[in-house]
Amino acid sequence: MTSQSIKRLLLGRPLKTSEAEAEKMPMWKALPILSSDALSSVAYGTEMILLELATVGAFAFSFSIPIAIAIVLLIAILIISYRQVIDAYPQGGGAYMVAKENLGMMWGRLAGVSLLIDYTLTVAVSISAGVLAITSAFPSSVPYVVPIGLIFTWFMVWMNLRGTSESGNVFALPTYLFIFCMLILVGKGLFDWLTGAGHVTHQVTVPTGLPAGLTWFVLLKAFSSGCSAVTGIEAISNAVPHFRNPSQKNAKRTMLTLGILLAVIFGGVTVLSRAYDIHPDPTGTKSVLSMVTEDAFGRGGFFYIIQFATMAILVLAANTSFNGFPILSSIMAQDKNMPRMFSNRGDRLAFNYGIITLGILSSILLITFRGRTEALIPLYAIGVFLSFTMAQIGLVLKWRREKSAGWQRKAFINGLGGFVTFCVVIIFSITKFEEGAWIVVVITPLLLWLITKISKHYDNVAKQLKVELTEPIPTTETVIIVPVAGIHKVVLSTIAYAKALTPNVVAFYVAFSPEDAKKMEEKWEQWNPGVRLVVVVSRYRTLIKPLVEFIGRVEHRYGKDKKLTVLLPQFITHKWWHRLLHNQSAFRIRALLLNRKDVVVSTVPFHLND
Numbered sequence: 001m002t003s004q005s006i007k008r009l010l011l012g013r014p015l016k017t018s019e020a021e022a023e024k025m026p027m028w029k030a031l032p033i034l035s036s037d038a039l040s041s042v043a044y045g046t047e048m049i050l051l052e053l054a055t056v057g058a059f060a061f062s063f064s065i066p067i068a069i070a071i072v073l074l075i076a077i078l079i080i081s082y083r084q085v086i087d088a089y090p091q092g093g094g095a096y097m098v099a100k101e102n103l104g105m106m107w108g109r110l111a112g113v114s115l116l117i118d119y120t121l122t123v124a125v126s127i128s129a130g131v132l133a134i135t136s137a138f139p140s141s142v143p144y145v146v147p148i149g150l151i152f153t154w155f156m157v158w159m160n161l162r163g164t165s166e167s168g169n170v171f172a173l174p175t176y177l178f179i180f181c182m183l184i185l186v187g188k189g190l191f192d193w194l195t196g197a198g199h200v201t202h203q204v205t206v207p208t209g210l211p212a213g214l215t216w217f218v219l220l221k222a223f224s225s226g227c228s229a230v231t232g233i234e235a236i237s238n239a240v241p242h243f244r245n246p247s248q249k250n251a252k253r254t255m256l257t258l259g260i261l262l263a264v265i266f267g268g269v270t271v272l273s274r275a276y277d278i279h280p281d282p283t284g285t286k287s288v289l290s291m292v293t294e295d296a297f298g299r300g301g302f303f304y305i306i307q308f309a310t311m312a313i314l315v316l317a318a319n320t321s322f323n324g325f326p327i328l329s330s331i332m333a334q335d336k337n338m339p340r341m342f343s344n345r346g347d348r349l350a351f352n353y354g355i356i357t358l359g360i361l362s363s364i365l366l367i368t369f370r371g372r373t374e375a376l377i378p379l380y381a382i383g384v385f386l387s388f389t390m391a392q393i394g395l396v397l398k399w400r401r402e403k404s405a406g407w408q409r410k411a412f413i414n415g416l417g418g419f420v421t422f423c424v425v426i427i428f429s430i431t432k433f434e435e436g437a438w439i440v441v442v443i444t445p446l447l448l449w450l451i452t453k454i455s456k457h458y459d460n461v462a463k464q465l466k467v468e469l470t471e472p473i474p475t476t477e478t479v480i481i482v483p484v485a486g487i488h489k490v491v492l493s494t495i496a497y498a499k500a501l502t503p504n505v506v507a508f509y510v511a512f513s514p515e516d517a518k519k520m521e522e523k524w525e526q527w528n529p530g531v532r533l534v535v536v537v538s539r540y541r542t543l544i545k546p547l548v549e550f551i552g553r554v555e556h557r558y559g560k561d562k563k564l565t566v567l568l569p570q571f572i573t574h575k576w577w578h579r580l581l582h583n584q585s586a587f588r589i590r591a592l593l594l595n596r597k598d599v600v601v602s603t604v605p606f607h608l609n610d
Helices: 003-011 017-023 027-040 042-053 058-088 094-103 105-137 139-161 164-195 216-230 247-275 288-297 301-334 352-368 373-379 382-402 407-431 433-465 489-501 514-527 544-558 576-581 585-593
Strands: 477-484 505-511 532-537 562-572 599-607
Touching: 027 042, 027 105, 027 164, 027 247, 027 301, 042 058, 042 105, 042 216, 042 247, 042 288, 042 301, 058 094, 058 216, 058 247, 058 382, 058 407, 094 105, 094 301, 094 382, 105 139, 105 288, 105 301, 105 352, 105 373, 105 382, 105 433, 139 301, 139 352, 164 247, 164 288, 164 301, 216 382, 216 407, 247 288, 288 301, 301 352, 373 433, 382 407, 382 433, 407 433, 477 489, 477 544, 489 505, 489 562, 489 599, 505 514, 505 544, 514 532, 532 544, 544 562, 544 585, 562 585, 585 599
Parallel strands: 477 505, 477 562, 505 532, 562 599
Antiparallel strands: none
16 A cells, blocks of 8 residues: 555545635534634633632632633623624734734734644643543543543544544534533533522622632632633634635624633533532542532433533644644744745645644643643643733724724723733733743743744845846856766766766766776776766775865866756665665765755666666
8 A cells, every 4th residue: 555545544535726615614613623622611610710719728619700700701802802803804813913913023923922832732731631521530541641642632633634624524513512511511500509409508609808818819810720711712713714605704603602602601610619519629530520510410321421522522622723723823834934834735725734733742741741731721821811912902003093983992892801811911920920831931932032033034035035037047057077986877877967968077986996996997988988087096985075075176177157066876776675775875975065055966866676
């Protein structure tokens, strides 16, 4: 089976460029593909709040309700703001495009870097949280957290390499199953709470004062941890062109649907955690969501269905990043802010370089942090909230500059969103700094410096390669040097090719003894191919140094009047392992001469039959 056959078996048949329209997403498919990150965060958002409040005692758990209300309001602000981003920038790119066009390219790069970091962390957090859902139901799987996480990660890589349409078909069912299960859970829990049925043990109340032992610092830490439920909202605005027409309208509807689902499910789970008096598991083997489910339905069939759905949505949450990261990196690559290959589509119209890069980076995180969600969470969300802030500020400047109808209302909404998200960035950076957020604070400027250097490199290359269309093409004669190791068919075909290009051909042979040199000269004279042979005796049995010295002498003789070309004879073996049985002289010579500015290096291959 050939490599192409294996590739087709794994990834499917290649798609034509004209089939790109069919790969675009209708609303029903866009919701699971682009919203699974935000939807999945309800599985651990409430837990992160309770874990922070638990540091001062269970009496602080009642404050989870006002914290959840604040986060739901933040979700509402961001949904409204990003619907405006979709209207203003239907070409996609989200915060990157907004910041680039309104704040300048440097701020655009910062927004892009922040999102790329967040997308990478999203994969690691989502996968690790998905594995936690498995360990909650099956504690015996705890020792295999990292291998299970890596399997899930590379399954996502594989599915996304097969294309958006196919991955959407596979991922839609688990996402809708999770939404259905969560709505049933919230409905059942609220029924128990209102009627006093089931395992409801607490009256849910909103505290009116700050009790002794609970500080504003702890509340801010709990709020910043709970804001993990907000990440992923921006992915829809990044991918507007990938929606089926009318793309803007479908993207805005998907955004609104996501906001409603987030508010209902996240708010509902937080209320139920109080109604059922749930305490977070300090060992990290049981999730708060699994305990709420167990209290609502018992440890029966529906419990395991919800655990499976939770595991699936948490794993699939990574799919938002596997769409967002490649799309954003391709847009940045088109602006020369990422390596150019990131803008290329593969056979299945997917951005393969972005997908595989994300898989590698997230795998490194999973291994480094041993698949522990609570260890990865402190690194999470700084990047995305920084991009939120820049997007909002950029839109405020845009509305003020354009002064279109209703610009004051739009500017107020985006200004409020920018202020709130900037506050979250500050809170998160301070409260989570020692827990690992410092890593993101350090890496972000380093990556910003790196992509700035990439951009400058591309600008420099473009400047040097620019051609004035009115300039005539320069013509120069060529001198061809053919290094030879003897007289055989490979040398014959190379000499014939060289003579067809120019009469200025010279063969070069390195002998290791005077006897060898004399023998080669006599044999060459007898063969008489019509090309002068230069023989050099190498006392130290090296091939490359005498050749380089000879090239230097030829360059000195002709200067810039003639172009120097080194034509390397090389036979190609039929089987790959046969290459290991032969010297790699041509490879070494080519690698060395490619660094010389005024020397052209080329290979004339001669293919062996077996």
